[in-house]
Amino acid sequence: MTRLSPTAVLRNGLRVLFPLSVALTVYLYLYPIFSTCAFPLPPDHHGAATANTGRTAFVETAKVHWHYAAGTAENATVFAPSRPLAPFRLLALGDPQLEGDTSIPTDYLGVFPHASSLFQHLTFRSSHPSLRQRIRASLHDVVDIVLQDTFDLLESLRKRLDHLGNDFYLAHIYRTVHWWTRPTHVTVLGDLVGSQWIDDNEFWRRANRYWDRVFRGAEPVPDDVAAYPASEYDVADYLGGGAFNESTAWTRRIINVAGNHDIGYAGDITEDRAERFERAFGKVNYELRFELPLADSRSETVFDDARNPDPGSNRLVPELRIVVLNDMNLDTPAVSSKLQDDTYSFINSVINTAAAVDFKGHFTVVLTHIPLYKPEGVCVDDPFFDFHEHDGSLKEQNQLSVDASKGFLEGILGMSGDTNAAGRGRGRRGLILNGHDHEGCDTWHYINQSVTDPEQRRWEVKRWRQATAVGIVGRAELPGAREITVRSMMGEFGGNAGLLSIWFDEASWEWKTEYATCPLGTQHLWWLVHILDLVVVVAILLLGLAALLSVVGVNVDATVERSVVRLCTPRKKADTPLKDGGS
DSSP: OOOOOHHHHHHHHHHHHHHHHHHHHHHHHTHHHHTTOOOOOOOOTTSSOOSSHHHHHHHHHHHHHHHHHHOSHHHHHHHSOSSOOOSEEEEEEBOOOBOOGGGOHHHHHOSSHHHHHHHHHHTTOSOOSSHHHHHHHHHHHHHHIIIIIHHHHHHHHHHHHHHHHHHHHHHHHHHHHHHHHOOSEEEEOSOOBSOTTOOHHHHHHHHHHIIIIITTTOEEOOTTTSBOOOSSOOOSEEOOOOTTSOOHHHHHEEEEOOOHHHHOSTTTOOHHHHHHHHHHHOOSSEEEEEEOOOSOGGGGGGBOTTSOBOTTOOEEEEEEEEEEOOOTTSSSOOSOHHHHHHHHHHHHHHHHTSOOTTOEEEEEEEEOSSOOOOOTTSSSSOOOEEEOTTTOOEEEESSOOHHHHHHIIIIISOOOSOTTSGGGGOOOOEEEEEOSSTTOEEEEEEEOTTOSOGGGOOEEEEEHHHHHHHTOTTOTTSOEEEEEEOOBOSGGGTOOOEEEEEEEETTTTEEEEEEEEOOOOOHHHHHHHHHHHHHHHHHHHHHHHHHHHHHTTOOHHHHHHHHHHHHHSOOOOOOOOOOTTOO
8 A cells, every 4th residue: 555755745745735725815815805795886877777786786896906917097097987986985894892801701710710719728718617527628729620620711711712713704804894995984883892891901902903903003083073052063075076086184094983882871971981981983973974066167157155045946065964863862861961952952952953854865873783663573673661679770772762763864954754744754864774683684664644633643664675675665655664674694693784775866855875795704714724823834734844844864654664663562561580590
């Protein structure tokens, strides 16, 4: 039987593992391309959406990259996109939930804690009534060292490695999707860290990992840019620079939303928790206004210098209003009445400074964490509320209450079931984006104005696909708004990234939206690829070392074989020497 030498085994193994490693690595680091990820495109210049919109959007995104790769002006013109990308492209990420030391047993139990206890017993430094009790306690410690401390140490090492890998997994999603899809803005929709109960030291360790590892190179929205709603305001920036001339400042900034694991539910939020979140990640309540300059000079005559329409016109300068809202303390009872009052005051300011519902051209995007109310069975998370026993404050909730959800739709967006209300109750154009439900959900909230009895008019909700299929979206007597709950970017939920496009339709003088997703897959793929890459690299280094040793005259295969034979061959007993006088 022919024996394979060690170097032959490595070479044969690399013939299989190397191409597999290369293929999987290329897929992992270019997965948005293989998954044809792209921000949805506005309709073409004829005003009609093209067939195969996802494929068309992917091709136009690829053209953006080809344009830069072309280099020369001649080639750049050839590879330039033929259709413009949406002026506002929001990369939406949900619930990264960075874990930390509180999940590592050795950090809160210590390393081999029972060894210290055993030492106390053996040196008679512990108090026991008898020697028998001391021996008994010592034996218990020995068992705990073997069966508990050892496994706690191994679990702690596993958790530390898992945290490191999870950080790089999340970072890979952000970096790769950001590179390929070219968003204009980025948001993380709450639960940035994994627990609101951690102390300040642990909180800042996780915050540093968030900025230095997961979202390396990014920065929070500056406090002087994150504005409080006011009638007179400065825009945060202008949209519509095109794929080649957009603000790089906003592509680096992360619009962070506070989640229940960051500051707690209404029964957990304290001023200290809110303050440390704001120092690390930005304000919990603020707004951003982005204006869209129009290229068509004919549109300029519609407006005066104060962004108000000329008399007789209901058109406003196109503007996006991004409302970042802490909705964890909208429902009662809350442990901090001051923080709850701050949230309600902020919402009232948002309502009071909004354009009248009769005017067109403004669009509101509400970024928050806890989703609106939905009856059981609409999404994965059903309505659930729990309260603290000691003071009755809100302990946990899966969704907002019916009344709080109604406040979103009728207050911030100005919708109503009453056709006699301002703007016939159709409200302002807007969209709600949130997280919390890790499975994700896409819904349409609406109210039926044709119901004659006001007491019978209630807000209803359907899945977005169902609502579009039955044709209730956009009907005049059914005013409504879309709510997108972004699926979590955690590995067990597929490493999802949301892609929201918003563009302006001059024909209807309204903003339009479309949403797509770009999942990576579970974290197991990330681990598999990097472990396989490590095995291949080690095998290549060993083969290189063997080749180098053969140059200097060392036969690695023979040396290894002799060593194996020596280890595997049992030693013979030495012959017994003859005694003196023996025959």
